[in-house]
Amino acid sequence: MKEQQKIQHLYFRACFGIDFNELEQQKDKNLKKVLKEVFEKNSKIKNIEIVEKPKVENRNNLTEQEKRLLRKGSRQKIKNLNIAWLKQMAEPEYALREKMTLFWHNHFACKTQIAYLAQKQNNLLRKHALGKFGDLLHEIAKDSAMLQFLNNQQNRKEKPNENFARELMELFTLGRGNYSEKDIKEAARAFTGWGFDFSGEYVFRERQHDFESKMFLGKTGNFNGNDIIDIILENPQTANFIVKKLYINLVNDKFDEAIVQELATFFRKTDYDIKALLEKIFSSDWFYEQKNIGTHIKSPIELLVHYQKFFGLDFEDDRSWLFIQKVLGQILLYPPNVAGWQEGKNWIDSSSLLFRMTLPDLIFGQIEVDFNSKDDGDADTEGLGKRAAKTLQAKVDWSKITKQFLVHPQEEIAEKLQVWLLSLKPTNILENTQSLSKEVFTKNIIRQLTASPEFQLC
Amino acid sequence: MKRREFLKQSALASVGTWLIPSFLKAFDGQNTNFEGKRLIIIQLSGGNDGLNTVIPFENDIYYNARPRLAIPKDSVLKLNTEQGFHPAMSKMKQLYDEGLLCIFNSVGYPNPDRSHFRSMDIWHTASDSQEYLSTGWIGRFLDTNCEKNCKAFSAIELDDTLSLAMKGEKVKGLAMQNPEKFYKMAKNKKINANISHHHIHENVEYLYKTLTETVSSAEYIYEKNKIQKTNLEYPQNEFGQRLKTISQMIKSNLDIEIYYASLSGFDTHVNQLNTQERLLGMYSEAVYSLVMDLKQSGHLDNTLILTFSEFGRRVAQNASLGTDHGTSNNLFIIGNSLTKKGFYNQAPKLNLLDEGDLKYEIDFRNIYATILKKQLHTSQQSILGKNFEELYFL
Numbered sequence: 001m002k003e004q005q006k007i008q009h010l011y012f013r014a015c016f017g018i019d020f021n022e023l024e025q026q027k028d029k030n031l032k033k034v035l036k037e038v039f040e041k042n043s044k045i046k047n048i049e050i051v052e053k054p055k056v057e058n059r060n061n062l063t064e065q066e067k068r069l070l071r072k073g074s075r076q077k078i079k080n081l082n083i084a085w086l087k088q089m090a091e092p093e094y095a096l097r098e099k100m101t102l103f104w105h106n107h108f109a110c111k112t113q114i115a116y117l118a119q120k121q122n123n124l125l126r127k128h129a130l131g132k133f134g135d136l137l138h139e140i141a142k143d144s145a146m147l148q149f150l151n152n153q154q155n156r157k158e159k160p161n162e163n164f165a166r167e168l169m170e171l172f173t174l175g176r177g178n179y180s181e182k183d184i185k186e187a188a189r190a191f192t193g194w195g196f197d198f199s200g201e202y203v204f205r206e207r208q209h210d211f212e213s214k215m216f217l218g219k220t221g222n223f224n225g226n227d228i229i230d231i232i233l234e235n236p237q238t239a240n241f242i243v244k245k246l247y248i249n250l251v252n253d254k255f256d257e258a259i260v261q262e263l264a265t266f267f268r269k270t271d272y273d274i275k276a277l278l279e280k281i282f283s284s285d286w287f288y289e290q291k292n293i294g295t296h297i298k299s300p301i302e303l304l305v306h307y308q309k310f311f312g313l314d315f316e317d318d319r320s321w322l323f324i325q326k327v328l329g330q331i332l333l334y335p336p337n338v339a340g341w342q343e344g345k346n347w348i349d350s351s352s353l354l355f356r357m358t359l360p361d362l363i364f365g366q367i368e369v370d371f372n373s374k375d376d377g378d379a380d381t382e383g384l385g386k387r388a389a390k391t392l393q394a395k396v397d398w399s400k401i402t403k404q405f406l407v408h409p410q411e412e413i414a415e416k417l418q419v420w421l422l423s424l425k426p427t428n429i430l431e432n433t434q435s436l437s438k439e440v441f442t443k444n445i446i447r448q449l450t451a452s453p454e455f456q457l458c
Numbered sequence: 459m460k461r462r463e464f465l466k467q468s469a470l471a472s473v474g475t476w477l478i479p480s481f482l483k484a485f486d487g488q489n490t491n492f493e494g495k496r497l498i499i500i501q502l503s504g505g506n507d508g509l510n511t512v513i514p515f516e517n518d519i520y521y522n523a524r525p526r527l528a529i530p531k532d533s534v535l536k537l538n539t540e541q542g543f544h545p546a547m548s549k550m551k552q553l554y555d556e557g558l559l560c561i562f563n564s565v566g567y568p569n570p571d572r573s574h575f576r577s578m579d580i581w582h583t584a585s586d587s588q589e590y591l592s593t594g595w596i597g598r599f600l601d602t603n604c605e606k607n608c609k610a611f612s613a614i615e616l617d618d619t620l621s622l623a624m625k626g627e628k629v630k631g632l633a634m635q636n637p638e639k640f641y642k643m644a645k646n647k648k649i650n651a652n653i654s655h656h657h658i659h660e661n662v663e664y665l666y667k668t669l670t671e672t673v674s675s676a677e678y679i680y681e682k683n684k685i686q687k688t689n690l691e692y693p694q695n696e697f698g699q700r701l702k703t704i705s706q707m708i709k710s711n712l713d714i715e716i717y718y719a720s721l722s723g724f725d726t727h728v729n730q731l732n733t734q735e736r737l738l739g740m741y742s743e744a745v746y747s748l749v750m751d752l753k754q755s756g757h758l759d760n761t762l763i764l765t766f767s768e769f770g771r772r773v774a775q776n777a778s779l780g781t782d783h784g785t786s787n788n789l790f791i792i793g794n795s796l797t798k799k800g801f802y803n804q805a806p807k808l809n810l811l812d813e814g815d816l817k818y819e820i821d822f823r824n825i826y827a828t829i830l831k832k833q834l835h836t837s838q839q840s841i842l843g844k845n846f847e848e849l850y851f852l
Contacts, residue, residue, distance in 0.1 A: 064777050068728075166588065254660070295659045327619060337576050339590035345664055346592055349620045350610060350672040351633040353665065354643055370639065374619045377503030377768065378574040379725035424662065453665040 003027065004419070006288045007034050012423065012458040013250050013296070014282055015042055015095035016305040020404050020420050022092075035282055039275070042096040043130055047123045048084050051077050051115045058198055077115030079384070082325075082332045083318045085122065086301065090308035100129035100274070102301060103249055107242075108140050108172060109340035110149045111333070117145040117200050118333050133242060133272035134233050137172065141229060144196035150338065153195045155188060156208040162188040165228075167338050173232045175241040179217065186214040191225040233272070239264040243277070250281060252292045253344045259286060294423030294457050297347050300328035303356065303456070307394075310421060311446070313363065314395050319388035324359070326373040326385025328352055334381070348456070360450040362392040364443065401446070402439040410438060414445045426452040495833050498704060498717045498748075498763045499596075499623070502741065504724035505574065506767040507734060508787040509806070511547070512561060516540045519808040523774040527730060527781065537561075541805050546739035549746035550790075557799040558749060558758075559792050560851050562825065564806045566786030566818025570769065574725070574783075577768040582623035584823050584842055595826055596716055597626030598841045599834060604628050610668075611675040613716035614707070616700040624718060630668075631716065632675055636703045637683045644676035683710045686755075690747045697721045698744040705751040708761065715834065724767060727780040741765075749792060762833045762852070763792040766822065772814050786818035789825065791851060798851035824849050 004027035011018035015038065018026075026034055059067065089098040104125040112118050121143050128136035140146055141164075147153055150164040165187035169179045193209030196202055214223045217231055232238055243264040247255045263277065270276045281287055298306065304324060307313045315321060325331045329352065330341055361367050369392050373385035405413045418425065426449065436444065449455060510527065514520050515534040529544060535551045536542035541561075543551050553559045569587035571577045583591035593601075596613050603612065604626075613624050613631030624631035634640035647669060658666075686709040692702040700719045707714060721741055726733050745763065752758040770787030786806070806816045823846045827838040832852035839845065 068778075171590075291659070295661050297661055297665075329619070337573075337579060337590065342592040345661065346625070348665060348668055349625060349630040349633070350668060350675070351618060351620050353668050354647070354672060357647060357669075358643065370643075371618050374617055374621075374720070375503060375722035376574060377505065377578070377722050377725055379504065379727055424659075427666075453662065453669060456665060457659075457661060 001288065001290065001293075003029070003031060005293070005423075006031055008420075009288060009293055009423065010035065010038065010282055013287075014038055014278070015092070015099055016089055016302065017309050017458070018420075019092070019309070020416075023420055031288075032283065035279070038096060038282075039279065042092060042094070043275075044093045045097060045126060046088060046091075046094055047126065048081060048088065048119060049123075050080055050084055051119045053199070054114075054116055071113060074113055074115045075381070075384075078113075078118055078333055079318075079322060081115060081119055081122065083321055085332055086304060086321060087308065089301070089305045092309075096278075097126060097129050100278075101126045103246070104129055104136065105332070106335065106340040106343075107245065108146065109335035109338050110143075110146050111335060112145040112148060114145070114148075114200065117148070120200065121145040122333075128274075130275040130278070131273075133267075133274055134229075136274075137233070138226065138229055140172075141168070141191075141225060142194065142202040144200045144202060147194060147196055147202070152191055155192050155194065157189075157192045157210040160185070160188040160192055160210070164188070164191055164194075168229075169232065171339055173238045173241060174235060175237065178235070178237045183216055186216045186223075187228045189214055190216070190223045190228045194225055236264070236268060239267040239272070242272075243267055246277070247281075249343070250278075251287060252295055256286070294454070296458050297344055298456055298458055299341065299343060299347060300325055300330040301332060302458070303328070306458075307363070307450075311396050311401060315388075315392070316395065317388040319386065320392055320394075323373060323385055323387045324392070327355055327371065331384065334384070353453075353456070356456055357451050357453070359392075360447045363394040364396065364447050364450075366391055366393050398439055398443055402442045405442055406438065410441060413438070413442060417442070417445050418449060421446075421449050422452070422454045423458050424454045426454040494715060494760070495835070496708065496715055496717070496757075496761045497829060497833055498719070498761060500741075500745070500763065500765040501621075501718070501720040502724050502737075502765065502767040503574075503578070503720050503722035504726070504767070505577075505769045505771055505783055506724040506737075506787065507726060507730065507781050508767070508770040509773065510730070510734060511544050511738060512537075512541050512563070512788050512805075513544065514540055514805045514808065515542055517805070517808055520773070523808075525775070526779060527775040538801065541801065544735070544738050546735045547742040549742040553746060553749060553792060554800065557796070558794065559790060560796050560798050560800065560802050562789040562791070562802045562820055563804065564786045564816060564819040565766075565789040565822050565825065566769070566816075567821055567823070568818070570785040570815070570818070572769065572783040572785075574768060579622060581766060581768055581822060582621060584826055592625075593627050594621065594623035594625050595841055596623050596718070597630060599626075599716070599830065599836060600624075600629035600631065601626040602836055602840045609675070609713070610671045611679060611714060613718070614679075614714050615718040616703060617718075617720065621718065621720075624716075631718070632672070634676075634679075635700075637676075637679045637707070641676045641680035644673045647673050679707070679712060682712055683707055686710065688751050690751045690754075692747045693740055693744050695740055695744075697740055698747070701744045701748040702751075705748050705755075708752060708757050709755050726771070727776065727782060728778045730775075730780040745792070753794065758794040761793070762829065763790075764825075764829065765790040765792075770816060773808060773811060773816065774814060785812070785815040787816075789822065791825075793852070796851055802849070802851060820849070821846065828852055 007026050008018060088094055124139055124143055150167055151161045152164040155161040162184050166184050170176055189210040193205040195205055211222060213220060216223060216228060219231055244255055244260050247260055266280060267277050335341055362369055368390050408416055510529055513529045513534045515531045521528045533545045534542035535545060535548060537554055567587060571587055582594045584595040585591045600613055610629055611632050615621055615624055615631055615633040617633050618635060620631060620633040686706050692698040704717045723737055752761055766789050767787055769784055771781035771784040776782050810817060823842055827842060827846040828848045830836045830838045830841060831848055
């Protein structure tokens with residue numbers, strides 16, 4: 001395999017693809033050096049700070065009308081957060097960190113109606129995206145949006161609520177079958193009194209906490225929530241569970257048991273160092289094997305980031321971004337439930353595939369969209385995925401795109417574009433339009449390549 | 459020129475021809491006439507207020523809990539001595555009077571979830587409240603049936619996007635607004651199955667398989683679907699037209715077992731009365747036309763219609779002339795050969811609430827299990843995972 005293809009593969013999986021010029025510059029470089037650069041140059045932190053901290057107030061004193069206005073304002077702010085994040089993913093200096101923030105958003109899937117809390121959680125995920133998994137887990141367990149979403153605010157000594165404890169084990173760490181119902185009950189007792197106040201900050205309500213002895217995963221003691229998390233982190237199953245999910249997401253949805261085992265052992269030995277784990281994955285030979293190239297079905301968000309990144313695409317009306325997310329089944333900050341989005345083949349059915357393959361005609365052309373998103377029935381999110389205009393035509397600077405190819409003869413351009421945009425060679429016959437200007441020709445080929453089934457993969 | 463040839467020669471496509479491996483050769487439209495049984499599923503999205511749909515007009519608790527929202531006894535369309543329909547549902551009352559309707563009260567599931575998405579997921583996947591499944595119950599029905607009849611278009615959703623209920627592991631249903639639009643969209647994707655292909659990844663193969671199925675299904679449905687005359691008036695709104703499309707496809711004898719359509723807007727937290735009246739009227743009129751249409755053409759004998767919503771609403775009204783998310787709800791089954799007609803069970807017990815919410819008495823999966831066995835002739839085990847007792851209504 002050519003070094004260039006390996007570099008492209010690395011950028012597809014670790015980031016959100018690579019610019020054409022950069023690929024041209026990097027293609028003769030040593031892979032190890034490129035990998036080092038990815039971790040140095042593409043993992044900067046930029047917090048999203050567009051929602052101000054709300055005034056401290058007791059919402060119970062508000063009238064229905066005031067509450068409704070507040071909710072409406074908050075919904076708009078969450079949409080703004082969605083767009084701001086989507087755009088930040090396309091910026092190269094943050095790409096690796098944002099890719100992992102997206103991974104953790106799907107892992108610790110959470111929804112909130114309070115925009116400030118959504119922003120706060122998002123920045124928390126970003127902060128630890130490449131750090132220690134243990135730190136991330138400890139902080140997410142004290143995160144207000146999560147405590148609210150999984151009903152821990154209602155978890156009191158007299159009447160424990162098991163929701164958080166259950167999902168902590170089933171979805172966040174151990175996976176089904178590695179704990180008992182009794183373990184859930186005992187862990188729930190340890191998290192009693194963990195909540196948040198009106199300002200959205202974590203509080204420990206001592207009077208609601210159960211200080212008695214608990215028996216959890218074979219250990220006995222006066223455990224609190226922190227102890228429970230530490231016991232979970234000592235369990236080898238936690239590393240297995242996280243590594244397997246990462247492997248499926250970053251390498252191949254058919255996982256290799258031996259490799260997962262080896263990586264899990266490494267993950268535990270490094271005290272759950274996410275960055276070290278990623279470096280190990282991306283520097284291994286098996287990562288670049290043919291069977292792992294071009295097999296990943298892009299999530300709708302990955303697809304949209306690719307459109308931005310490759311073609312500098314943007315819309316007059318931001319709602320177009322939300323409309324496409326809705327139609328394709330993935331709206332940032334609105335995961336379907338605590339289990340997150342079902343990835344891989346689940347993204348593709350007849351209608352989502354047709355829409356993906358028609359999308360280039362809609363955004364690069366002027367065709368009217370005869371396609372609607374489904375109303376999910378929730379009056380609160382009504383309009384979230386409503387189409388903004390009759391067309392989805394985007395703003396694209398074609399001369400800027402074409403400029404990158406001016407040095408190449410026309411007969412090479414199609415080949416160059418394909419090698420840059422796709423991991424696999426498409427089976428379609430590109431329509432030959434040699435007599436056109438370079439700009440029209442380039443546009444034409446891009447429309448054809450992005451409409452291919454192969455563009456849905458990377 | 460036949461449409462098939464036209465499709466192959468069409469030069470309108472904006473993109474090139476997709477060459478697909480020959481082993482994925484497109485499904486060829488068969489000319490078999492459908493003889494099996496059908497199921498139509500109608501989803502009322504948003505959580506329809508069941509207590510103002512089937513009204514317990516002799517119950518003081520109902521009137522006390524809803525001083526400004528309760529439907530006055532005088533205007534209730536009485537079905538028996540204690541329950542009756544919302545006044546907008548006169549057409550549904552006709553179906554009831556003709557013995558074509560069975561009403562189930564207090565349908566739900568253990569540990570009810572009050573989130574729209576989650577509760578809808580539970581109804582779609584037929585999971586337990588604490589369980590997350592990635593396939594739907596109809597999707598798993600398609601999977602189970604795949605050995606003898608493996609076609610995506612065995613299940614059609616009248617919409618632009620496909621619901622989780624329709625997604626299986628191996629087979630997923632198809633979503634389309636109507637055959638013409640679907641065909642128009644798919645025909646640009648020219649495919650050519652005449653190349654032999656080298657080895658490809660499973661996911662690439664999956665994409666090409668989906669594409670091929672989509673294009674050939676669109677072609678088959680478009681060719682076989684014939685405009686059928688009807689003297690019945692369907693409401694001009696989108697929901698009415700979707701049900702009309704369904705009746706037309708059934709009358710054209712298309713090889714489709716499941717049809718799915720949704721009507722949304724039932725999340726009535728605010729000013730419920732007008733909204734719900736409009737929606738229930740729309741539902742009632744469209745369903746009546748569909749049932750009569752199928753009856754006149756002799757297709758009702760083989761067709762069953764299920765109507766559900768993800769949850770009911772709380773018993774008491776809220777401060778905004780609306781109702782908030784609740785738990786169990788009523789559910790309708792319509793068919794020509796019901797063994798149980800009218801009410802399946804007693805009215806909900808408003809004196810035995812769980813923190814202001816109705817307690818469920820029938821798990822919806824008992825109803826699914828019965829439909830799977832009696833209407834779709836499939837064992838429930840592989841679809842529902844465990845055994846739910848069948849109920850006696852079919």
